[in-house]
Amino acid sequence: MFKERSFKKISSWLVAIFMMLNIFMPMNTSAANNKEDSNVKTINIVTLNDYHGIVKESGKDVGISKFIESVNEFKKENPNTIVLGAGDLFQGTALSNLNYGAPINEMVKELGVIASAVGNHEFDWGVDRIAKWAEEGGYEWLASNIYDKKTGEPVAWAKPYKVVEVDGVNIGLIGLATPETAYKTKPSNIEGIEFRDPIKSAKEWTEKLKSGDIEEGKVDIVIALTHLGSIQDKNTKEITGEAAELAKANLGIDAIISGHTHMTVAGEVNKTPIVQAYKNGRAFGNLQIKYNLDDKKVSIKPEVIDLASQVKELKESEEGKKIVEKYEKASASKLNEVVGHTKKDLTHKRFEGPSLLGEWVCEVMAKTTKSQIAITNGGGLRRPIDKGDITVGILYELMPFDNTLVTMEVKGSDLKKLIENGIGNDKIGWVAISGLKVKYDLKQPFGDRIYDIKLSDGKKIDMNKYYTLVTNDFMAEGGDNFDFTNAKNKIDTNLPIRDALIKELKDVNTISVDRKNYLESGIKPQAKPQPKPQPKPEIKPSPKKVIYTVKSGDTLYRIGKKYKIDYKTIVKDNGIKNPNLIFIGQKIIINLN
Incomplete structure (x- = not known):
């Protein structure tokens, strides 16, 4: 009896111990996992680039209220999230332009943006406006490669870097602007400012941040916050452009935030993640960071969260709605004014070739100033105009830059060079002209593609004669690498091209224009072979x-x-x-x- 009772007693104890193990072992395992998880920090960096002043929802553009709500919902689901801008945020629509970017700055503040790179279009209303945006929006501009020519130091209104601490992880942000800004904005807007090599600047500040040679001490992660361009091949996923060149420099940067080229980019170059979130708030980017506090290892996943495809289902932010209503009310009467009509779609795709819209704009420019020839850059025309009513708001979206008409006299030889610069230029798009008949052959080398150039009346252009010409002030000052330095009698009329278009539409009421083919593709005739000269003794010049x-x-x-x-x-x-x-x-x- 004793043995049996003893066995039962021992068995009961074993069962109890087994049950306790079953109960407590998972808890111990969970605790171990929790400890391990607590050592791996998850941080998200939300990015927006090239927002270009989109206030209202329209087509694929989600607008301020839905963009705010989408980002804020993401932040609620991911507590350790910071929001950064990558430049070109304010300029681009009538509601934003008429109010010098104020509605977008209110959106940026509502999103909690802590820092932004400086885009080329941030300079469109002058440097003072840039500083004011940051002050009112509660964030900082970052630009390590923008220098004051007088002092030789980084500009006072932007910092080279910023350190932000998120859940115990110190993240260093290095600001970089594209050197293309030097010719992508009016020279007068950047007078006294120098754009230095972004790779050299990034190297300098990456070394300082990683070594601790800064006031805040050594950082754990370095992110390049840039307005450097990038392009990703849809098939191969290969990334090229300025941001890719920065990654290839192997500086120790952990990830790159890109902008400028209006592309969707999410991938790696040289094991460095790069992200760019398309344009106009149709998406936002994210860098999902995993950082191990023990071994200091970091992994970063770049992604682009598309909003355009679900625009109708997106929720609206109440604060965002208030911002939109505020500026709509203030600008409604001006923007909704119908100034004319068009019987045809005025098409325009600046990287695909000459456009009907470009021809019409140039014709109005020439008519307004009584010039023989007009020339404007395709990048200055930001949207096509659909058949029907044309409002002031549409014209602000078409020409958001407040460019003015500049008249001058240009020599025939220089005229040929100007047009050559704008034919098939994959960096700036196609030039638009009127008053000329130009034949070109894209198969010929750059600088030798135009083989016939005449006035519209058929008279051949004399390379030594001067002709009256009108362009915009951006180009007149060397924008997009158009060289007008040899022009005579240059006069800025101070008349905005947009105002000239409004006057023309009010005068004629309805337009019905056809393509004039001022620029015409062809095949350059082969030159007749010259008789071979007799060989002369070779004289080798001293190098x-x-x-x-x-x-x-x-x-x-x-x-x-x-x-x-x-x-x-x-x-x-x-x-x-x-x-x-x-x-x-x-x-x-x-x-x-």
């Missing part, structure tokens, strides 16, 4: 070398032409990887034989 310093508006082609050498020789002699990317102040060796 000469010139050190050239790159100036504003320079291109390798233009430098080569100045010294009468092929720009490809300059590329080879200097080991230049990207012929389209040179910087002001860069030293270039010119070998003259």
Whole structure:
């Protein structure tokens, strides 16, 4: 009896112990996992770029109220989230432009943006406006490569970097602007400002942040907050552009936030994540960061959260609705005014070729100033105009830059060069002209593609004669690398092109225009072979070398032409990887034989 009772007693104890193990082992395992999880911090960095002043919902543009709600919902689901801007936020629509970006700045404040890169369009209303936005919006501009020419120091209205602590992790943000700003905005807007090599600036500040050579001490993660462009191939997923070149420099940057090129980008270059969230608030970007406090390992996943495809289902923010209503009410009577009508769609796709819209705009420019020729950049026309009523609001969206008409006299040879710069230019798009008949062959080398140029009445352009011309003030000052330095009698009328279009529409009421084909593609006739000259004794010249310093508006082609050498020789002699990317102040060796 004793043995049996003893066995039962022991068995009862074993069952009890087993049950206790079953109960407590999962808790111990969970506790271990919780400890492990607590050492891995998850942080999200939400990004917005190239928002371009979108206030109201329209088509694929979700507008302020839905954009705010979408980002804030993401923040609620992901507590350790910060929001950053990547430039070109304010300028681009009538409601924003008429109020100098104020509605967008209110949106930025509502989103809780803590810092932003500086885009080229941030300069459209002057530097003072940039500083005011930051003060009123409660964030900081970051730009490590924008310098004051007088002091030789970074500009006072932006910081090179910012350190932000999120859940015990110190994140260093380095601001970088695109050097293209030097010719993508009016020179007068950036007077006294220098845009330095972003890679060199990034190297300097990455080293300081990672070594602790800053007031805040050593950081755990370095993010480049930039307005550098990037493009991702839809098939291969390969990423190219300025942001990709930064990643290839292998500086120790953990991730790059991109902008400028209005593309959807989410991938890696050289194991460095890059993100860009399309344009106009149709998406927002996110860098999901996992950081291990023990071994300091970091992994970052770039992603783009699409909003455009679900615009109708998105919820609205009450605060966002108030912002929209406030500025709609203030600007309604002006923007809704119908100033004319068009019987046809005025089409425009600046990277695809000459457009009907571009021709009409140039015709109005020439008519207004009584000039023989008009020329404007395709990038200055920001939307097509659909058949039907044309309102003031539509014209603000078409021409949001407040550009003015500038008249001058231009020599025939320079006129040819100007148009050559705007034909099939994949960086700036196609130029628009009127008053000329130009034939070109894109299969010919740059600088030699125009083979016939006449006035609209059929008279051949005399390369030594001067012609009256009108353009916009952006181009007149060298924007998009259009060179008007040799022009005579240059006069800024101070008349906004938008106002000239409004007057024309009010005068004629209804327009019905057809393509004039001022720019016409063709095949350049082959030159007749010249008789071969008798060979002369070869005289080998002594080699000469010139050190050239790159100036504003320079291109390798233009430098080569100045010294009468092929720009490809300059590329080879200097080991230049990207012929389209040179910087002001860069030293270039010119070998003259």
